[in-house]
Amino acid sequence: MPIRPEHRFFYPIDWVQLSAVIRFGRAKGCCEGCGRPHGRMVYHLGDGRWWDADAGRWRDGWGRRIRITPGTDILGRARPTWVVLAAAHRDHDTSNNAAANLAAFCQRCHMIHDRPEHQRRRWRTLFRRKALGDLFNGRYS
Template identity: 40%
Template sequence: MPIDLKLYHPKWSLISRLVRYRRAGNKCEWCGAPNGQVVARGTGRDAGTYMLSGGQVFDATNGKALGRRDNYVARAHVKIILTVAHLDQDPGHNRFHNLAALCQRCHLNYDRWDNYRRRFHKGQFSLAL
């Protein structure tokens, strides 16, 4: 979902870089997926995991290393792009404890309910185009 930069702090670019690179170490803070690398997302018996190009497999919920795995069942190969999530959904609240550097999977899963609410509850939220 595109962002409206008018809602963000004037130094959002700097804030975002500090969270992604300095605090998170260029990895998703929740699953540990490395920014900029292509990972295989598992399916079937390997659902809920991801594998790096070297064959190391990790739990996609907590980033715990699961070792190497032969015959890994991949659903898709995805380039990881870290973004910064506002944990309270307020782009004006930029305290570091309210921000998390997340990969696409973790960020979309975290925002799922809020995105649903914004699209389908016409009251105080407008419909997404």
């Protein structure tokens, strides 16, 4: 994930190398949340289930093997997506760059991990817009 310019100074100068060590050294190019491989096309069903081509079976959103009942229209619902790994801070503190605090997550796992932070930012943005609207434009109808 690209780093926003206003957050760039929170990250160390060697973040690119540190991220590469976590994503490709420790995690060996696979998501630590669900096991999806970096840089490959993966077919998924939109609810977390995805096709593991290496193992030849379906996996759930956390990488566990699952069975799909025969006769289910899976191919009609499967969508392709490219997997890109990103290094994520487990405690959301960008100044804590210890190896135990960093994880290699795919897009899906990273968004799930950051969901509470995104909800907090969304609430804060909405609250700020309403406050500015009340201050300068009067009350909302």
